[in-house]
Amino acid sequence: MFFKLARNSLLNRRGTVLLTVLSIAVSILVLLGVDHIRHEAKRNFSQTVSGVDLIVGARTGQVNLLLYSVFHIGNATHNIGWRSYQHVASDPNVAWTIPIALGDSHRGFRVLGTSADFFRHFRYGQQTALTFSDGKPFAQLLEVVIGAQVAAQLGYRVGDRIVLAHGLGSTSFSKHDDMPFTVSGILQPTGTPLDRTLQVSLEAIEAIHLGWQDGVRVPGQQPDAATLAQQDLTPRSITAFMVGLKSKMATFRLQRSINEYPGEPLLAILPGVVLTELWGTLAVVENTLQIVAGLVLVASLLGMCTMLLASMQERQREFAILRAIGAGPGFIWLAIELEILLMVITGMVLAVLLLGGGILALQGFISAQWGVFISADLLHPHTGLLLLSILLGALLLGCIPALRASLLALHGKLRPG
Amino acid sequence: MTQPAPSTQEPPAQEPSTPDSAAAITLTQLRFSYGKKVAPVLDIPHWQLPRGAQVFLKGASGSGKSSLLNLLAGILHAAPGAIQLLGQDPARMSSRQRDRFRARHVGLVFQQFNLIPYLSVLDNIRLAHHFAHAGKAGVQERTQQLFDALKLDNRLLQQRADRISVGQQQRVAIARALINGPEILLADEPTSALDSELRDRFIELLLQLCRQQGSTLVFVSHDSQLSHHFPQVVALDSLNQARQVHHVF
Numbered sequence: 001m002f003f004k005l006a007r008n009s010l011l012n013r014r015g016t017v018l019l020t021v022l023s024i025a026v027s028i029l030v031l032l033g034v035d036h037i038r039h040e041a042k043r044n045f046s047q048t049v050s051g052v053d054l055i056v057g058a059r060t061g062q063v064n065l066l067l068y069s070v071f072h073i074g075n076a077t078h079n080i081g082w083r084s085y086q087h088v089a090s091d092p093n094v095a096w097t098i099p100i101a102l103g104d105s106h107r108g109f110r111v112l113g114t115s116a117d118f119f120r121h122f123r124y125g126q127q128t129a130l131t132f133s134d135g136k137p138f139a140q141l142l143e144v145v146i147g148a149q150v151a152a153q154l155g156y157r158v159g160d161r162i163v164l165a166h167g168l169g170s171t172s173f174s175k176h177d178d179m180p181f182t183v184s185g186i187l188q189p190t191g192t193p194l195d196r197t198l199q200v201s202l203e204a205i206e207a208i209h210l211g212w213q214d215g216v217r218v219p220g221q222q223p224d225a226a227t228l229a230q231q232d233l234t235p236r237s238i239t240a241f242m243v244g245l246k247s248k249m250a251t252f253r254l255q256r257s258i259n260e261y262p263g264e265p266l267l268a269i270l271p272g273v274v275l276t277e278l279w280g281t282l283a284v285v286e287n288t289l290q291i292v293a294g295l296v297l298v299a300s301l302l303g304m305c306t307m308l309l310a311s312m313q314e315r316q317r318e319f320a321i322l323r324a325i326g327a328g329p330g331f332i333w334l335a336i337e338l339e340i341l342l343m344v345i346t347g348m349v350l351a352v353l354l355l356g357g358g359i360l361a362l363q364g365f366i367s368a369q370w371g372v373f374i375s376a377d378l379l380h381p382h383t384g385l386l387l388l389s390i391l392l393g394a395l396l397l398g399c400i401p402a403l404r405a406s407l408l409a410l411h412g413k414l415r416p417g
Numbered sequence: 418m419t420q421p422a423p424s425t426q427e428p429p430a431q432e433p434s435t436p437d438s439a440a441a442i443t444l445t446q447l448r449f450s451y452g453k454k455v456a457p458v459l460d461i462p463h464w465q466l467p468r469g470a471q472v473f474l475k476g477a478s479g480s481g482k483s484s485l486l487n488l489l490a491g492i493l494h495a496a497p498g499a500i501q502l503l504g505q506d507p508a509r510m511s512s513r514q515r516d517r518f519r520a521r522h523v524g525l526v527f528q529q530f531n532l533i534p535y536l537s538v539l540d541n542i543r544l545a546h547h548f549a550h551a552g553k554a555g556v557q558e559r560t561q562q563l564f565d566a567l568k569l570d571n572r573l574l575q576q577r578a579d580r581i582s583v584g585q586q587q588r589v590a591i592a593r594a595l596i597n598g599p600e601i602l603l604a605d606e607p608t609s610a611l612d613s614e615l616r617d618r619f620i621e622l623l624l625q626l627c628r629q630q631g632s633t634l635v636f637v638s639h640d641s642q643l644s645h646h647f648p649q650v651v652a653l654d655s656l657n658q659a660r661q662v663h664h665v666f
């Protein structure tokens with residue numbers, strides 16, 4: 001009966017109530033959205049690379065180097081010479097290196113030129129090694145390994161023949177269609193940008209650029225398989241490389257010596273440190289967003305109170321009737337708080353559904369654009385706490401209209417007619 | 418949440434005994450004003466109403482009729498000792514006991530707008546029953562009886578309360594007020610929204626029902642044309658000494 005009263009009372013004022021619920025839903029959506037995306041971004045970023053001691057590239061911003069080498073966000077302005085790479089790789093402290101050559105694409109997915117060491121040494125998440133759901137690493141020049149999403153979206157299987165394009169973007173005009181690659185393996189999903197990349201050998205990158213100059217095909221210079229075999233396909237430059245050390249003790253010494261390398265301006269970064277720095281830079285944005293989201297929520301809860309207070313005038317009769325049939329001031333208090341509870345919970349459910357639906361709908365787009373996989377699983381341990389405190393806050397704010405109504409009732413100030 | 422408190426928690430002495438010998442309403446030195454600095458609205462040295470009485474209490478607008486009914490219903494508060502209802506003093510009850518007492522023993526009908534508009538007629542009646550904590554049983558049958566007596570169509574029960582005519586609303590209000598079989602029925606100009614023919618029929622129905630139930634009826638109105646229906650007519654001004662002070666206005 002109590003519930004029916006509150007529900008019907010809300011339905012009776014459905015116009016204003018609907019708007020109020022919507023404004024609550026939107027503000028909770030913003031709050032949860034900001035929180036979730038922050039959470040997901042951190043999870044994504046910190047899981048993308050693990051066990052790498054140094055990342056080396058051409059001199060640029062530290063964060064920039066991290067972003068393009070690991071997360072494939074943005075592009076390198078300069079490459080580094082093969083000789084420089086060889087120099088660092090031959091340092092006695094270095095256990096392994098993974099070269100990275102970016103700049104080509106296949107139907108919107110990035111192509112990563114690397115060496116077989118990539119499959120041997122690369123780690124993500126909690127020191128997880130790469131595994132194949134099918135096939136094996138590339139062994140031949142014109143073989144390619146593809147990420148899980150690439151395989152899923154383009155429907156490729158091991159043995160398929162594909163053509164790589166020069167440059168980025170799915171509508172690249174300059175296709176290297178004279179040299180089709182064979183899919184040699186498909187990686188297991190990793191939840192990192194690797195799912196959306198294709199890996200080939202550095203030599204293959206070199207080979208597909210033979211006969212091209214400044215991104216344009218030079219007529220009469222298309223090499224065939226026979227000439228390819230005779231070519232020297234040693235790369236002239238790469239984009240960056242990852243370094244694993246034998247002993248962590250050497251990290252800073254090696255970092256310094258790379259940064260002071262006389263051959264060309266290089267930059268070596270510690271991914272963990274730079275990631276922390278990145279969070280530091282983002283913290284301001286993050287906090288600002290959260291404060292704004294919080295204020296939006298407070299505003300919409302205040303709006304709800306205003307709505308309830310404004311309705312008090314027209315509802316005096318209603319309360320007078322309730323009083324007449326034996327309802328106490330406490331009942332009227334509870335009735336209003338129950339209305340608030342219903343509105344806020346409806347708002348929350350709406351917010352979670354909208355956010356979850358929105359994420360599901362945009363997931364693919366987001367990961368295609370930014371290589372960040374946002375999971376639709378909204379409920380983190382602290383989300384419940386957040387929602388609970390929103391609810392408590394709303395009920396507390398609701399004391400204003402509830403108190404007003406029950407005081408009116410208590411002092412017989414209600415005018416029935 | 419629906420049940421404010423099980424009735425077992427209340428002191429048993431207060432509620433159950435309503436000695437038959439006691440008058441329905443006894444007022445002794447009742448003084449009431451809406452604020453310390455405001456002139457008193459009511460000052461009634463003594464007034465008693467036996468059980469089963471049917472009294473027409475007339476008074477001009479602003480003479481304090483509604484205030485008196487609200488005091489009798491325990492919605493407004495008087496000093497201890499001023500009011501005895503069925504031998505009990507609402508001023509000596511806790512707020513919760515007072516609300517419960519009102520739900521069980523007092524029925525109220527206002528001049529208009531007696532029903533919660535967004536509930537069905539049946540739910541309005543059920544709600545009144547709910548606050549009396551009288552258990553589920555019998556609401557349906559009692560509603561039926563009251564509807565028959567008030568010549569109301571059963572199909573109205575499922576209608577939203579604001580979708581029925583004013584005359585129907587007022588009759589439903591009586592059914593609602595009588596659902597818990599209250600000893601006292603307080604009616605605050607319940608006919609002012611009705612046309613004269615409807616009004617006379619309405620009052621006859623009300624009087625008849627109260628007689629059947631043995632309820633004491635206090636019917637207030639400024640309209641002395643209605644007084645001929647009632648066995649007893651009292652002018653509030655003759656009881657109320659506060660009124661005489663600013664009678665000149």
Ligand SMILES: Nc1ncnc2c1ncn2[C@@H]1O[C@H](COP(=O)(O)OP(=O)(O)OP(=O)(O)O)[C@@H](O)[C@H]1O
Nearest residue numbers: 412413451458477478479480481482483484485639
């Ligand atoms: N809530 C209130 N606060 C302060 N004064 C009030 C309040 N209600 C009524 N009064 C005053 O008390 C006096 C009596 O009012 P009351 O409503 O009891 O009169 P009434 O006889 O019912 O009048 P009517 O026939 O117009 O309904 C009036 O002077 C009124 O101004």
Ligand SMILES: [Mg+2]
Nearest residue numbers: 482483484605
């Ligand atoms: Mg009045």
